Amino acid sequence: MNGFEKRAQLIKEKIMKTTLDMLRTSEPKRIRISDISKTAHVSQVTIYNYFGSKEALLREVFIHYVDKIIRDFEEYMNGNHSLKEKIEHIILLEKETYKELPPRLIKDLLIEDHELSRYIEDQYKEKSIPLMIRIIEEGKKSGEIADNVTVEGVLAFIQLFMNQYEALLEMAAQSGDLDKFMEDMVHMFFYGISGKP
Incomplete structure (x- = not known):
C-alpha cells in the first residue's frame, strides 16, 4: 500500500468510526452527512466519494x-x-x-x-x-x-x-x-x- 492508499484508508476509517460513534447516540434517520463531515473533519464530497450515499x-x-x-x-x-x-x-x-x-x-x-x-x-x-x-x-x-x-x-x-x-x-x-x-x-x-x- 503506497502513501496515498494509506492516507485514503485512514480517512475512510475515520469516517466510519465517526459514524459508528454517532450511531451509538442517534437514530440512523437523524444522522446527516453534514454532521458526519463536521465531526470527522472531512468534506461531504470526500464522504460521497468513498461511500456513495x-x-x-x-x-x-x-x-x-x-x-x-x-x-x-x-x-x-x-x-x-x-x-x-x-x-x-x-x-x-x-x-x-x-x-x-x-x-x-x-x-x-x-x-x-x-x-x-x-x-x-x-x-x-x-x-x-x-x-x-x-x-x-x-x-x-x-x-x-x-x-x-x-x-x-x-x-x-x-x-x-x-x-x-x-x-x-x-x-x-x-x-x-x-x-x-x-x-x-x-x-x-x-x-x-x-x-x-
Missing part, C-alpha cells in the same frame, strides 16, 4: 462492526474454554453488543436495509450456527451436555433466550443490578431454578 456508509459501518464481533466470537469459541464458559459467552455477548449499539437501532438498520439484513442472516447461518453446533457436539462427546438433549434442542433454547434478550435487559436494568441479574439467567440456563444437580 449515507445508506451505503451506514451499511459498511454496520457490516464492519458485525464482522469484528464474528471474528472475536470465533476466536473465543476456538480458544481453550470450557463448554460452560463458551455458552455463557454466547449469552452475555448480546449484553455487550447492546451496550455498544442499542437494540432498537440495530432493528431499525435491519428493517430499512434489506441487503444488510441478508448479510447478517447469511453470516449467522454460515458462521455462527455451524460453530455453535460444533461446540454443542463437543459438549455432548465430553459429557458436559446430557445424552438425551439434542443439538437442535440446545440451539432452540439459545434462540428462545436471544429472541427475548431486549426484554431481559430491560428487566435487568429495572432490577438495579444488571450483572447479578445476568448471572442468574446464565445459572438458570444451565441448571434450572432448582440449582445444580
Whole structure:
C-alpha cells in the first residue's frame, strides 16, 4: 500500500468510526452527512466519494462492526474454554453488543436495509450456527451436555433466550443490578431454578 492508499484508508476509517460513534447516540434517520463531515473533519464530497450515499456508509459501518464481533466470537469459541464458559459467552455477548449499539437501532438498520439484513442472516447461518453446533457436539462427546438433549434442542433454547434478550435487559436494568441479574439467567440456563444437580 503506497502513501496515498494509506492516507485514503485512514480517512475512510475515520469516517466510519465517526459514524459508528454517532450511531451509538442517534437514530440512523437523524444522522446527516453534514454532521458526519463536521465531526470527522472531512468534506461531504470526500464522504460521497468513498461511500456513495449515507445508506451505503451506514451499511459498511454496520457490516464492519458485525464482522469484528464474528471474528472475536470465533476466536473465543476456538480458544481453550470450557463448554460452560463458551455458552455463557454466547449469552452475555448480546449484553455487550447492546451496550455498544442499542437494540432498537440495530432493528431499525435491519428493517430499512434489506441487503444488510441478508448479510447478517447469511453470516449467522454460515458462521455462527455451524460453530455453535460444533461446540454443542463437543459438549455432548465430553459429557458436559446430557445424552438425551439434542443439538437442535440446545440451539432452540439459545434462540428462545436471544429472541427475548431486549426484554431481559430491560428487566435487568429495572432490577438495579444488571450483572447479578445476568448471572442468574446464565445459572438458570444451565441448571434450572432448582440449582445444580
